[in-house]
Amino acid sequence: GAGVSQSPRYKVTKRGQDVALRCDPISGHVSLYWYRQALGQGPEFLTYFNYEAQQDKSGLPNDRFSAERPEGSISTLTIQRTEQRDSAMYRCASSGQGGQPQHFGDGTRLSIL
Amino acid sequence: GEDVEQSLFLSVREGDSSVINCTYTDSSSTYLYWYKQEPGAGLQLLTYIFSNMDMKQDQRLTVLLNKKDKHLSLRIADTQTGDSAIYFCAETLRSNDYKLSFGAGTTVTVRA
Numbered sequence: 001g002a003g004v005s006q007s008p009r010y011k012v013t014k015r016g017q018d019v020a021l022r023c024d025p026i027s028g029h030v031s032l033y034w035y036r037q038a039l040g041q042g043p044e045f046l047t048y049f050n051y052e053a054q055q056d057k058s059g060l061p062n063d064r065f066s067a068e069r070p071e072g073s074i075s076t077l078t079i080q081r082t083e084q085r086d087s088a089m090y091r092c093a094s095s096g097q098g099g100q101p102q103h104f105g106d107g108t109r110l111s112i113l
Numbered sequence: 114g115e116d117v118e119q120s121l122f123l124s125v126r127e128g129d130s131s132v133i134n135c136t137y138t139d140s141s142s143t144y145l146y147w148y149k150q151e152p153g154a155g156l157q158l159l160t161y162i163f164s165n166m167d168m169k170q171d172q173r174l175t176v177l178l179n180k181k182d183k184h185l186s187l188r189i190a191d192t193q194t195g196d197s198a199i200y201f202c203a204e205t206l207r208s209n210d211y212k213l214s215f216g217a218g219t220t221v222t223v224r225a
Contacts, residue, residue: 004155031211042117042201042215043156056209091156099210101146104156 002026004105006092012111015084021077021108025094032075033102034067037089049075050098079110087112117216119202124222131189133219135202138183143210145178146203147187150218156201159187197223 005024013019025032030051035043036059045059051072060066064082069075079086089109093102116138125131137145146161162169162176162185169176175188189196199218205211 033211033213035213040217042203042217043213044215045212048211056212059212093156093213095211099143099205101144101158101161102213103158104148106153106155 004092004094004103006090006105006108008108009106010109010111012113013082014113015082017082018078018080019082019110021079021090021092021110023075023077023092023094023105025073025075025092026103029094029096029103030072031095031098031100031102032069033093033095034075034077035091035093037091037107039088043089043091046077048098055098082110082112084112086110116214117202117204119200119216119219121217122220122222124224125192127192127194127223127225129192131187131192131196131221131223133187133189133200133202133221135185135187135216136183137185137202137204139204139206140180140183141207142204143207144205145176145185146201146205146213147174147176148201148203148215150199150201151197159200192221192223194223194225197221 032049034046037043047057049069089107091107093104147159148156173190202216203213
């Protein structure tokens, strides 16, 4: 597709389960970003990849959160042992290079019961 | 988000101009952005301005930047019902120009 694709669009799971959220960036975009957006707030930065290298993971809340982009294209954000406070919209963005305008996908809405 | 502030709500009549305001605190901003979020949709990049510019116009959109007051505004001319959405102001800094810092968003409601 032409834009950033995220899957699933919605994920409902029980507390304690692991979840994996997927992001497929715009073709040719070397930089990929993950953000988290709480209701009524703007997105907050989680992590950033340049090609397959994770350049900054300072926004990941704790060690239950991890992300990878093994081949420099598709990325997966994994949350282990989910907690209710992890419920949010998770947004992925991509750009031509770090610092260039970021284009976002539709997001994955995660609900932890 | 604390470094970027926006008013929460704006109501405007169809056909009028909308002006959405944003203030930021860090003088080392590189780019400032406006994103639009419609219900059930992603964040759409509307426009952006480099921090050494004062103004940028793109069709119905005009961005004004006052660096002295650290104030950014987005003017939408001839506002339409399709402009109803949440508008986010965001900045990147020289220290890490890949990290967007967003405001909390302004909900714009267009009434007939």
